[in-house]
Amino acid sequence: MRRARGLDDLRDVAGEVANGGIDLGESDSGLHGQLGGDRSTRCAARFADTVTQLKQERIDYRMGLLASVQEVDAAQWNALLARQDQPTPFLRHEFLSALATTQCATERTGWAPRFVTLVDARTDALAAVAPVYLKSHSYGEYVFDWAWADAYQRNGLEYYPKLLCAIPFTPVQGTRLIAVDDTARRRLAASLIALAEQSDVSSLHVLFPTPAESDTLAELGMMRREGIQFHWLNAGYRDFDDFLFTLEQKKRKNIRAERRKVREAGITFRRVRGEDATDDDWRFFTRCYRQTYREHFSQPYLNLDFFRTIGTTMPENLLLVVAERRGKPIASALVVYERNGQTGGALYGRYWGALEHVPCLHFETAYYQPLEFCIEEKLAVFEGGAQGEHKMPRGFMPTVTRSAHWLAHPAFSDAVAHFLANEANMIHAHVDELREHNPFKC
Template structure:
């Protein structure tokens, strides 16, 4: 079938109904791929050309119907990706070559697996891969990187000549727990004792917690959360990726997917976390504090969301990037994937060899982690 191809610099050129309609047909879709979330990133200036994220979305049309699409960016840095290629960029520079600009298919600042090759059927997905290959060959870019696709799509990309890379995240699974104590009872005694001690420290510090559903959040909640978020980045001498406009936008456009946890002491708020969720999956996302209280991060970002999952019957809590410390809190290792194409033949060969060695290390790491299962 012949498709009409568009390269668009704004999601508004595709439209919310068409984008979300195509997304609804994808297995493993999540709220981060929604028009509301992506458009908020762009329109708030968080992921925009001024910050090094130039949207170049590929859209394939069958007549007037959107048949396939790819969230694609031209990037001149590697910030906000969570699949690290800084060493590759350094190697290019040391050999007098430009690594940037590069192409990146991902949800900015979001290490959550999900479909990147959005398509109504296999034929449209194959055509989308072919268009991507033609685009990367035609453009003056060093490489293309597709981050956190589901394994099935990763294997399709591998068959099309992309190199595969794997990583590890930590996810919690709800085994039908009646309450938080029921969950704790399944853990090793030492881990169970440590979690109780961490929660007790927060209570003894005079901290109380409240959960605010997105539909109930008011503007003051978003202003406060943004203060916490920015303060914590500043404390680590980093620049925050997101801004108050972004948080306000998702608060208005996708409130049903949002939960805020707000910590208070002495009648005033001191810290907050924000998670995104659907009926079956919760995604740990953002956190910040104005005052440091020992173990408060664990309470806001892990234990309160875990209790929420149990209460709501949510099956999975994805803990985000990295963090072996999550295993002590009942999270288990899960493999993730990315796919990479490099234009320079010699560097492509070198990186292929590196990835083969790295894959062996990941396999060993996964085996080691599974031997440290936190459950009884």
């Protein structure tokens, strides 16, 4: 390893990288590497020592570090999750367990589970838990820090492993710090930061937390980063035409033209709820999912076993949209949804693929069919996933997302903090500009 440059040099390099390359998309070359080398061994040992120390410091809570979500009772986990403000299906015990048991998010794939728990010392009840992973790469995160890792490497520093609190492969805002109350939540957040500070990791990242969690993490000294997604809001529409009526004439005309092209191509659709999905349905969907990655020369994160597993363990949250021509399936999308009496529920666009090219098929399968489902089921919001200004003419409006970051190296941390402040200003200005050109009637 070459010697690191001086403090001023590193500050300059970090600033250059932050300003020039921080928005790089995910690199798709190669598979997601496993943790390796002496540093990972040191991290594991340091983690054990740190947890022991933190346990002694937190009299009212006992801190634990779990190598698997399966070490927590599923009913206990889900009951605690149900008490949160934004309990998305992706944080359910079944979803996280499926990622592990089907070998999608494991140490071998660079996602070494290090779930952090707080247990009430008086009652022995689970008080708080966070999905934490020791990462050896930055794949599958959707808050891009490749430029940071590159700057570390060019200056003789090691960026990996890093500590990540997130749901693997899932850019969905929601609860990240599951807790019985705000006191336990703040203590859990402080424990994550203390664990990172006292362990041999370069950084800690909390991705897509709720606004309240983001505020708590910022109060504890983590840097706030913001991004943009596009979400569709249900204004109590009676049907799809009722929604179309709220759009500008040109946008309305374009959507109708796109849907007509698909119909004229002889395409029909089946909507298959998770409870009704057959093994053939899951096999076909997985072929489509893999095809999308193949077309982008990249590796899929998930596998058939994963989709089969969640189809068995949480079918009530799943909907397959299958496009067919003359009875033969040619494309499919999987969306995840939840009903919530307080928030009205939500639908999350996740995965799609097609084995044949048909103009506008993507929009119909992955957007318009799920939109109709949202209206029929009276779901309040449709989150379209990462990126995608192309969604805006179809009624999806810009929404600010958040993440929180702590970096151990002071100079690099200062440079990134400066960049993030400027980036936030640019994002807010861009959101304001986008909203001025929204597709709805004035």
